Structures are given as C-alpha cells and as structure tokens.
Amino acid sequence: MSKMLRKGLALAALGLALIGGQAMAASEADEPRAPSGGWNFDGPFGKFDMAQLQRGYKVYREVCSACHAMDLMYFRNLGQKGGPFYDPKYPNPNDNPYVKSLAKDIQVKDIDNDTGDPVQRPATPADKFPAPFPNEPAARASNGGALPPDLSVISKAREGGPSYIYSLVGLGFNAPVPAGLTVPAGKYFNPYFVGDVSSAWHGKGPAPKGGFISMPPPLAPGKVTFDDKTPSTVQQQAKDVAAFLAWAAEPKQEERKAFGLGAMIYLFLLTVIVYFSYRRIWRNVSH
Numbered sequence: 001m002s003k004m005l006r007k008g009l010a011l012a013a014l015g016l017a018l019i020g021g022q023a024m025a026a027s028e029a030d031e032p033r034a035p036s037g038g039w040n041f042d043g044p045f046g047k048f049d050m051a052q053l054q055r056g057y058k059v060y061r062e063v064c065s066a067c068h069a070m071d072l073m074y075f076r077n078l079g080q081k082g083g084p085f086y087d088p089k090y091p092n093p094n095d096n097p098y099v100k101s102l103a104k105d106i107q108v109k110d111i112d113n114d115t116g117d118p119v120q121r122p123a124t125p126a127d128k129f130p131a132p133f134p135n136e137p138a139a140r141a142s143n144g145g146a147l148p149p150d151l152s153v154i155s156k157a158r159e160g161g162p163s164y165i166y167s168l169v170g171l172g173f174n175a176p177v178p179a180g181l182t183v184p185a186g187k188y189f190n191p192y193f194v195g196d197v198s199s200a201w202h203g204k205g206p207a208p209k210g211g212f213i214s215m216p217p218p219l220a221p222g223k224v225t226f227d228d229k230t231p232s233t234v235q236q237q238a239k240d241v242a243a244f245l246a247w248a249a250e251p252k253q254e255e256r257k258a259f260g261l262g263a264m265i266y267l268f269l270l271t272v273i274v275y276f277s278y279r280r281i282w283r284n285v286s287h
Ligand code: HEC
Pocket: 059, 060, 063, 064, 065, 066, 067, 068, 143, 146, 147, 148, 149, 154, 158, 165, 168, 169, 193, 194, 212, 213, 214, 215, 216, 218, 219, 241
C-alpha cells in the first residue's frame, strides 16, 4: 500500500470517528438520562431504596398530586411488602400506624350514612389515592386544555421509564430555550418531551429536539423538605419521585426478580444432576 493511500485511509477513519462521535453527542443531549449513579433497582439484583421511595412519595404527595391522579394506588399499598413504608411488624398494611397517619392527612369523598349527603373525611389505608379533579373536563380546564395523565403506571407507559421522568421534570425545564424558538403562551419548552417544534423554529439548522409541554415546571430547590435531611435539589426531587413512580408501576418487581433468581439456581442444579446421572448411566457402555 502506498504511503499516500495509507494516510488517506487513516484520515478518513478519523473523520468517520469524529462525525460518529458528534452525531452521538447530539442525540445523547436530549435522550432520557438516568441520574448519576444510575438506579439501584436496575438489573437482576436491583432493589428499591426504601428511603428514596419515602422521599419520592412525599414529592408526589406535596407537588404532583395537585394535578396528577394515581388511580390504581391505595394508601395500604404504601405499607405492603416491598413498599416505601413496609414494616415487618405489621404484615397487614392496614394496621401499619405510619400508613394510617399518612392516609389521615388526606381528605377523601364519602357519603354520610345517615343523610346520604356527600361529605369529606380523612382517608384510611383502605382508601384509594383521591384524584385532584372530579373529571376530565375539570382537569383540562385547570391546565390550559391539557390533561395531566394518571401517574399509576406512567413509568411503564413511557419509553425510558424512570429515566424519562427524571429527565423530564429534573433536567428538561432547566435547559435553556434555544434562541430562535418561539414558545407558545402557556407552554414550556422541554427537550425531553416528545413533540415537534419545527413550526415555531426560526433559527439556523434543523429544529431542536423536544416539545412544548403544558405542565409548568413542577419542582424548585427546597420545594419539598425531606425528613431524612437529604438536600432537596430539583434533581434529587426528580430522582426520588421517578423511583417512587417506578415502584408504583411494578410494586412486585423485587419478588419477580427473586423468583427468577431462584429458578435460575434450580435449573443450574438440575443441569449438574442430569449431567452426572448421564455419566453414571452410560459409564460401562462403550461408544
Ligand atoms: C400544575 C399542574 C401539574 C403539576 C403540579 C405536575 N404536573 Fe405533570 N403534567 C401536567 C400537565 C397539564 C401535563 C400534560 C402536558 C401536556 O400534555 O402537554 C403533565 C404531564 C406529565 C407527564 C407526562 C409527560 C408525557 O410524556 O406525556 C409526566 C411524566 C408528569 N407530568 C410528571 C409529573 C411529576 C413527576 C410531577 C411532580 C413532580 C408533576 N408532573 C407535576 C400538569 C402538572
């Protein structure tokens, strides 16, 4: 190979690597990201961090529940095995005093047994999380026409799961609005929200990735006071609420993983036994 050709090839390879690297950097910039350190519930041995789930519940309760329902959740779920407030002393979560007191803080609708009138009363562990709005039109009317989705299984319903939720509420609203983008009134630019902003783009080059979301930035530093003294930054709040929503969407994840591991060990032992019995059975047979 001539020297020139070799040099040319090397340059081309370098160029390709650079282009590839840049393209990756551009697409990574707005891909959902896990917080630094990742999720401790990831992988086959992953487990939920109880303290994190407790903080996440607080973020949902004090911030997100003003607009988002979690219709599949009951207060008692918080105290079930694997839940944020599980206490082995109370295998029946309905007896868990902490769960009882969390429920009692929240008012739910009921009917007065004597008069039949609608009333409000403190919740018990047997109650569902109440919805912030009585119906969809009311929810839309309060949110500029947009519907805040139910968050019960949102972590499963969106690509990227908890990393998406973390990025959307913890990183996306801090991203600077690109110069040349006109954000419609009542909406917010968020690079992680799936959408198309090209009709509002007057800048150079292709329109930025992202969308206009009708959810105002929900988090702010110090907005939630964590009982365990964890510093309450926006990213911490986002990380914790995303973990809580990941648990809520699959509360039995740990049991599923433990079962899977047990099954693997069983299959492994079975393989060993089958192998040695095979050796034994065919020991004196020449082949
Ligand atoms: C003031 C009301 C309000 C609050 C508070 C609020 N949201 Fe929202 N949220 C909305 C609305 C409205 C939408 C629908 C946005 C749209 O479709 O443009 C939404 C959408 C979402 C979505 C779905 C985005 C998608 O991909 O479709 C997620 C996830 C979400 N919110 C999470 C949260 C979390 C977590 C919190 C608490 C930290 C929170 N929200 C607090 C109003 C709110």
